[in-house]
Amino acid sequence: MGDDLEARLARRLSELRQERGWSLDDLASRADVSRSTLSRLERGEISPTAALLGKLCVVYERPMSRLLAEVEPEPPQLVRAATQPVWRDRATGFTRRGVSPPHPGLRGEVIEATLEPGADIAYEEPPVPGLEHHLWVFDGALTLTVGGTASSLTPGDCLRYRLWGPSRFVNPGRAPVRYALLIVLP
Structure with missing residues (x-):
């Protein structure tokens, strides 16, 4: 994520809290995150991890893609690969590319994600209950646990699910896993 995008995200997170x-x-109490971490995040002193953004998205009742869309300019109809926003969580080895930018008037979007070997990202609850996902693996292996049910996915596999509870994305392999995620708002 570029410096400008991180600064806009920090401002937006502060605005959401103040609203x-x-x-x-x-x-801090609602998100189960320390006050100091939230303060540093809102001041743009630290970059958020996927897990931290996930917790804040739950509290603010919006998917991560919607939060990131709120800090992007109005999306164009055609998005060239070179201009698609990319966000990296270096701590967990997660990279997220917004293939189709979300827009408040639309209900779906596509993201491309990459998890480095050994990456393990857990979300305690969905940002929006009932959020529909279609996850399609291109390369590598992914173990996805949704609501206590684990699925092992390999290239070409597609898993459709709704998020009602916790989820966990794990790359158990020795190579990065790359997948597309279609997100549909309920």
Whole structure:
């Protein structure tokens, strides 16, 4: 994620908290994240991890893609590969490319994701209950656990599911796993 995008994201996270009239302590309690981490995040002193953004998306009741879309300019109809926003969580080895930019008037979007070998990302709950996903693996292996049911996916496999509870993405292999995720809002 570029520096400008990170700065806009930090501002948007601060705005969301203020729109609700919450203090940093209120948000820390709701998100189960330390007040100091949230303060540093809103000031743009640190980059968020996927897990941290996931927790904030739950509290703010929006998918991560919607949150990231709120800090992007109005999306064009055609998005060239070179201009698609890319966000990296270097701590977990997760890279996310917004293939089709989300828009408030649309219900679906496509992202491309890559998880480095050994990556393990868990989300405690979905940002929006009932969120529909279609996950299609291109390269590598992925173990995806949704609501307590684990599925091992390899190239060409596609798993359709709705998010009602926790989920976990694990790359158990020795090579990166690359997949597309179609997200459909309920």
